[in-house]
Amino acid sequence: MTAKNAFYAQSGGVTAVINASACGVIETARQHPEQIANVYAGRNGIIGALTEDLIDTSQESDAAIAALRYTPSGAFGSCRYKLKSLEANRREYERLIEVFKAHDIGYFFYNGGGDSADTCYKVSQLSETLGYPVQAIHVPKTVDNDLPITDNCPGFGSVAKYIATSALEASFDVRSMAKTSTKVFVLEVMGRHAGWIAAAGGLIEDHDMPVLVLFPEIDFDQERFLAKVKAMVDAHGFCTIVVSEGAKYPDGRFLAEQGTRDAFGHAQLGGAAPVVANLVKEALGYKFHWAVADYLQRAARHLASKTDVEQAYATGRAGVEMALAGESAIMPTIERLSSDPYQWQVGKAPLSEVANVEKFMPREFITDDGFGITAACKNYLLPLIQGEDYPPFENGLPRFVTLKNAPVAKKLDVFEI
Amino acid sequence: MTAKNAFYAQSGGVTAVINASACGVIETARQHPEQIANVYAGRNGIIGALTEDLIDTSQESDAAIAALRYTPSGAFGSCRYKLKSLEANRREYERLIEVFKAHDIGYFFYNGGGDSADTCYKVSQLSETLGYPVQAIHVPKTVDNDLPITDNCPGFGSVAKYIATSALEASFDVRSMAKTSTKVFVLEVMGRHAGWIAAAGGLIEDHDMPVLVLFPEIDFDQERFLAKVKAMVDAHGFCTIVVSEGAKYPDGRFLAEQGTRDAFGHAQLGGAAPVVANLVKEALGYKFHWAVADYLQRAARHLASKTDVEQAYATGRAGVEMALAGESAIMPTIERLSSDPYQWQVGKAPLSEVANVEKFMPREFITDDGFGITAACKNYLLPLIQGEDYPPFENGLPRFVTLKNAPVAKKLDVFEI
Numbered sequence: 001m002t003a004k005n006a007f008y009a010q011s012g013g014v015t016a017v018i019n020a021s022a023c024g025v026i027e028t029a030r031q032h033p034e035q036i037a038n039v040y041a042g043r044n045g046i047i048g049a050l051t052e053d054l055i056d057t058s059q060e061s062d063a064a065i066a067a068l069r070y071t072p073s074g075a076f077g078s079c080r081y082k083l084k085s086l087e088a089n090r091r092e093y094e095r096l097i098e099v100f101k102a103h104d105i106g107y108f109f110y111n112g113g114g115d116s117a118d119t120c121y122k123v124s125q126l127s128e129t130l131g132y133p134v135q136a137i138h139v140p141k142t143v144d145n146d147l148p149i150t151d152n153c154p155g156f157g158s159v160a161k162y163i164a165t166s167a168l169e170a171s172f173d174v175r176s177m178a179k180t181s182t183k184v185f186v187l188e189v190m191g192r193h194a195g196w197i198a199a200a201g202g203l204i205e206d207h208d209m210p211v212l213v214l215f216p217e218i219d220f221d222q223e224r225f226l227a228k229v230k231a232m233v234d235a236h237g238f239c240t241i242v243v244s245e246g247a248k249y250p251d252g253r254f255l256a257e258q259g260t261r262d263a264f265g266h267a268q269l270g271g272a273a274p275v276v277a278n279l280v281k282e283a284l285g286y287k288f289h290w291a292v293a294d295y296l297q298r299a300a301r302h303l304a305s306k307t308d309v310e311q312a313y314a315t316g317r318a319g320v321e322m323a324l325a326g327e328s329a330i331m332p333t334i335e336r337l338s339s340d341p342y343q344w345q346v347g348k349a350p351l352s353e354v355a356n357v358e359k360f361m362p363r364e365f366i367t368d369d370g371f372g373i374t375a376a377c378k379n380y381l382l383p384l385i386q387g388e389d390y391p392p393f394e395n396g397l398p399r400f401v402t403l404k405n406a407p408v409a410k411k412l413d414v415f416e417i
Numbered sequence: 418m419t420a421k422n423a424f425y426a427q428s429g430g431v432t433a434v435i436n437a438s439a440c441g442v443i444e445t446a447r448q449h450p451e452q453i454a455n456v457y458a459g460r461n462g463i464i465g466a467l468t469e470d471l472i473d474t475s476q477e478s479d480a481a482i483a484a485l486r487y488t489p490s491g492a493f494g495s496c497r498y499k500l501k502s503l504e505a506n507r508r509e510y511e512r513l514i515e516v517f518k519a520h521d522i523g524y525f526f527y528n529g530g531g532d533s534a535d536t537c538y539k540v541s542q543l544s545e546t547l548g549y550p551v552q553a554i555h556v557p558k559t560v561d562n563d564l565p566i567t568d569n570c571p572g573f574g575s576v577a578k579y580i581a582t583s584a585l586e587a588s589f590d591v592r593s594m595a596k597t598s599t600k601v602f603v604l605e606v607m608g609r610h611a612g613w614i615a616a617a618g619g620l621i622e623d624h625d626m627p628v629l630v631l632f633p634e635i636d637f638d639q640e641r642f643l644a645k646v647k648a649m650v651d652a653h654g655f656c657t658i659v660v661s662e663g664a665k666y667p668d669g670r671f672l673a674e675q676g677t678r679d680a681f682g683h684a685q686l687g688g689a690a691p692v693v694a695n696l697v698k699e700a701l702g703y704k705f706h707w708a709v710a711d712y713l714q715r716a717a718r719h720l721a722s723k724t725d726v727e728q729a730y731a732t733g734r735a736g737v738e739m740a741l742a743g744e745s746a747i748m749p750t751i752e753r754l755s756s757d758p759y760q761w762q763v764g765k766a767p768l769s770e771v772a773n774v775e776k777f778m779p780r781e782f783i784t785d786d787g788f789g790i791t792a793a794c795k796n797y798l799l800p801l802i803q804g805e806d807y808p809p810f811e812n813g814l815p816r817f818v819t820l821k822n823a824p825v826a827k828k829l830d831v832f833e834i
Contacts (some may be wrong), residue, residue: 014593018588022834044596073589076588169433169716172817176431179588181498185712208819271691273709291711292690295602299586303719304815365652385813394724396802397581400589402625 003035004106006320008057009042009049010074011112011119015155016301017312018141019075021111023068023252025139025314026057030065035324040103040408044077046110050092050417052099066113067401069313070299070391072301075403081417082115088121093126101132102411107323108134111316113142113153114356117331121351124329137319138331139350141312143298145196149349149416150333153324154315155298157308157384160166161202161301163189163242164385166293171209171240174289178238182227184280185240186290187203187274190297192246195361197297200381201242202373210239211372214276216246218370219257226283228371232284241280243272246400257286302398306387311344318346341382418808421523423737426459426466426475427491428529428536432572433579433718434729435528436492440485441733442556444563448709452741457520457825460642461494463536469516469833471825476651477511480637482575483611484818486730487709489718492820499532503539509545512832517618518549519828524740525551528733530559530570532775534748535627538768541746542577554736555748557697560715562613564768565774567750569801571732574725577617578802579717580606580659583710584618588626588657591706597654601646601697602657603707605690607714608633609663612778614714617798618659619790622771627656628789631693633663634778637672643700650703658697660689685711704780728761735763759800 008025010083012300017288022041025243029036041055055076057065069074083092098109110120117138124136140147146158167187174185191197194213202213210232214220231237255272273290275393280286313335318332335347365377373381391398427435441460446453459465472493474482477739485492500509517525527537529703534555541553557564557812562573584604588778591602608614612632621632627649631637638798649656664672672689690707699702728751735749754760782794790798 010593014590034472047596071589072586074593077596080596161813165719166713166717168814168817169489169718170712172488173712173716176427176491176495177497179464179494180498182712187713203814207814207817229594241673267830269707274688289711290709292688292707292709292714293713294706294708295587295590295599296583296604296708296710296713299590300583302582313795382813387813388807388810390807393805394797396578396804397585397620397624400585400624 001035003033004037004108005037005104007042007049007105007110008102008109010044010076010078011110011116012078012080013298014074014078015034015141015143015144015298016072016158016304017309018111018392019068019071019073019153020309020312021139021154021316022075023065024313025109025320026065028317028320030326037220042106043405044055045079045081046083047079047081047417049096049099052410052412053414054103055405056408059406060403062314063087064401064403070301071400072299074181076405078206083119086126088325090292093122093181094130096123096259096413097127097130097132097134099412100134103408108136109139110136111139113144114147114358117351118355120298120386121329121355124351135323137323137327138354139315140331140333141320143197144191144194144326146194146358146360148354148359149163151336151344152334152384154312156306157296157305157311158300159197160381161305161385162204162205162297162303163197163200163293165303166210167211167242168204168207168238169237170291171204174238181287181288182289183233184277186273186277186288187240187242188245188271188290188292189242191244193358193360195244198242198244199365199373199377203378203381204240205372205376211238212237212241213372214243214247215243215361215366215381216244216248218366219250220247222279226280228369229280230284241276245272247272300390305385306389312347322348339383344388345407366413422452422521423453423524424459424466424517424522425456425526427495427527428462428506428527428533429495429497430560430715431491431495432715433489433575433721434572434726436485436488436490437726437729438528438571438733439492441730442737443482443568443575445737447608449741452799453524456763457522458493460822461483461581462496462498463500464498464834466513466516468832469518469827469829472822473825474822477820479672481818486726487718488817489716493822500536503543509824510539511547513540514544514547514549514551514624516827517551519593520825524549526555526556526736527553527557529557530561531564534768535772538746538772540830541768547554549597551796552740552745553787554744555771556732556736557748557750560614561608561611563611563772563775563777568753568761569751571729573802574722574728575717576614576714577798579714579720580614580617580710581620581802582720583805584628584657584659585626586622587620587623587708588628591655591657598704599706600650600655600703600798601694601705602658603690603694603705604659605662605707605709606659608661612661612779615659615661616778616782616790616794620795620798621657622789623795627653630654631658631660631664632778632783633661633665633701635783636667638697643697645786646697646718647701658693660693662689664689681778692733718808722802723806724801726806729761731763739765744795744832756796756800
């Protein structure tokens with residue numbers, strides 16, 4: 001068997017641990033030089049493949065690759081670029097195969113969410129058709145935790161740990177201030193369609209904190225919401241509200257879309273948090289504070305879940321091992337064997353069943369009133385945030401790695417995307 | 418010498434380490450039972466003293482008091498309640514002395530910022546006049562770092578570490594995404610009058626991140642700001658903007674005050690971050706993300722600076738030791754002996770020189786163009802964020818302490834505040 005090169009790319013929004021998957025892919029590949037000659041990474045994701053802008057990872061030291069395990073973000077650059085359907089844009093898929101052929105690439109590792117699973121699947125199919133078979137493996141990544149089949153997605157556990165910890169800390173703060181000042185704290189979290197991240201905020205209930213969660217899956221009922229806030233403040237003197245950026249009214253409008261205009265008449269882009277905070281203020285008069293975590297939550301490698309880091313690395317490693325075992329058109333998955341004690345193993349799912357399927361919060365994970373999480377949900381979430389895995393610090397700040405990202409010499413004509 | 422009781426209260430906005438100061442006060446007091454019989458804490462700050470709502474800290478175990486060291490927020494409750502001047506409201510000051518007398522309190526430890534230093538000073542003066550002398554010690558606390566004389570304020574180092582780390586992590590994220598997506602990330606931080614917290618964001622410049630800081634001390638110049646953002650994005654492909662909540666236009670209006678109205682005509686409370694992000698979008702067309710850290714930053718005990726925790730504890734301990742040595746009307750301070758290696762000791766300042774003085778960023782800490790921090794500023798900031806001091810975690814989340822906060826039996830008539 002002649003050694004082939006591998007291609008690896010990061011896709012979509014990055015996470016605190018996607019580089020841990022990259023680390024798993026590259027370290028494992030380096031252990032099999034007889035089968036994988038080199039790993040080329042796409043600069044800025046799949047765009048790097050289309051434009052033949054490849055990064056030669058062999059230029060990186062073992063220490064630099066090891067440091068990816070504790071470096072957030074996408075070390076090779078990511079992109080938001082969804083390939084159109086095979087029918088609509090066969091040209092791009094054919095270009096991918098052309099680039100793979102030119103650089104003797106036999107393995108395609110694509111690290112992303114639902115869209116990239118779809119791309120990965122199509123590459124595996126088309127490469128067969130075009131007579132240059134490429135083993136295409138999708139390595140799962142998404143803070144949104146919305147991929148099917150896998151019990152959870154690498155990237156999610158760390159953001160869940162960050163949101164639960166931050167909500168807990170801020171709730172301690174609000175509790176201190178509530179007598180004469182802030183009574184309601186609103187924290188906006190990511191999750192445009194699925195409420196998994198918001199659900200993590202609900203975990204602080206078991207730390208005696210009154211918390212109310214607004215999920216994208218549950219239509220916002222303003223009257224019932226305000227009654228619940230009032231009941232919580234009456235009972236506890238304060239409350240914390242965790243609102244998903246995707247929370248919406250029954251008519252489908254996001255809470256964040258208020259049609260507000262600034263002094264110049266421009267549409268004002270706001271968040272859901274200030275909207276919710278102002279609603280509470282108007283109706284109940286409570287002093288509030290609000291925060292929008294945005295990128296802080298998904299970049300917070302300093303508070304990563306050890307479990308998440310291990311799973312991110314393991315799915316990267318498993319992807320390579322599965323490829324070496326001859327597999328293609330699959331995604332390594334996390335299989336939960338038991339919740340308490342938490343035991344898991346790596347499984348696999350066919351990409352045909354992964355691509356373009358979104359997994360939402362099951363209704364039984366949300367309390368009947370729609371404002372909290374159930375015991376079943378806590379049982380699901382808690383294992384995923386277990387353990388700490390602090391990055392090294394130097395001179396007060398985390399010591400992350402920035403790779404050299406040396407280019408591979410181009411062999412093909414320019415391709416316009 | 419007969420043992421007297423001590424009174425301790427937390428004032429104003431809480432921090433990640435104000436409880437470490439409480440820990441320093443109570444642990445040190447417990448080591449001197451011959452002089453300090455018991456420490457009574459004010460429930461919700463000075464309001465607890467006025468209403469004779471005292472907490473008996475002797476009911477708390479040594480372990481619970483030790484756990485204060487790693488628990489954010491104010492364990493006894495804080496309040497935003499500024500006593501009026503002695504002339505305008507002598508009644509409240511006299512009530513304080515009355516309560517202290519009724520509970521045999523000879524020591525007053527007040528843990529707060531500039532306003533509470535003023536209250537503390539007045540208590541020391543009035544108690545002499547009224548013939549019931551109380552030794553009044555102000556223990557410094559503020560994330561804003563705006564107290565005079567002391568080199569820095571306990572509470573600031575931790576928020577600085579959090580903001581610098583978060584800005585660094587988010588900058589890694591944006592750098593990954595910039596090719597096809599987000600090019601500008603805006604992070605709003607606290608500091609209504611002084612730009613110390615915003616300055617901490619400037620530290621990431623030395624980690625090769627293009628960063629631009631908007632200080633309250635520098636009038637916002639929209640044209641120069643946009644030119645600087647464009648230059649950074651042209652040079653690096655992205656940039657991070659750290660904006661203080663107190664950033665303002667030359668006419669004194671805060672950036673956050675946009676006079677925006679929602680669909681119902683209500684004034685819309687927004688933050689400075691979305692305003693800045695939208696300005697950039699309108700003028701330059703860059704895709705952006707923004708975050709408002711709000712309480713997350715000052716509650717983030719999970720990322721406290723070890724230096725800050727040590728200084729918070731040390732000033733609490735020193736306050737008690739100074740009181741036992743007969744001092745009054747003073748505040749323990751942090752004296753910097755050298756920056757590299759960082760060496761410090763506890764000093765003291767007379768409250769007459771502390772009360773109602775605000776310390777702003779010196780102009781020489783801000784770059785000539787007004788958008789960054791100088792080497793002198795970095796030299797000042799870096800020692801304050803050194804070291805990590807992680808709280809214990811249990812089942813995925815920090816294990817903080819919630820005290821019993823048992824009340825002391827009241828002896829006086831009700832007092833209306």
